[in-house]
Amino acid sequence: MNPIGITKSDTISVAFLFYHVKYFHYFYSMEPRNYLDTYERKETYPVEEVLKHVVPGIKRNFRVDFDGDSIKMHSDRYFTFKYKGCKCVKCNMEGTYFAKERHKFVSTEKYKDTYGQSYHFNLYGIKEGREVMMTKDHIFPKSKGGKDNVENYQPMCIECNAEKKNNVEDVKQ
């Protein structure tokens, strides 16, 4: 007898939904945070040690072994840092090291490789004692038809990127 009609599969769906709501902010908020809550981190590397492998014409599947982990080197972010520099265009914070990281929360074999179980590099700098991630920002916003290519990217720290999103008039065009 199930007077309110909730089935086992409904319960699983609700649990699944809460799981995603719980982790949603890690990917869609730009609030300052402790990255180690989100990422599992291994070694860190000097900027040049990573970017020396990011050269024009590398194949999409080109990988380099970093201390036992094979890392895909074709990435718009890496190209942005290589060709546009590692300094935030707004606050001038400089990304000074790469950390080899992967998302922490996906642990099932099923989602391995689809949700970031392989390691990649994130670039970080230190701003007023905080570790702050560097991102690639669209110079001309994607929402206004800005292109997804390195010409339209600029390095920006995640904190300035968050401010920019809230102040459309700041957007450089």
Ligand SMILES: [Zn+2]
């Ligand atoms: Zn900044």
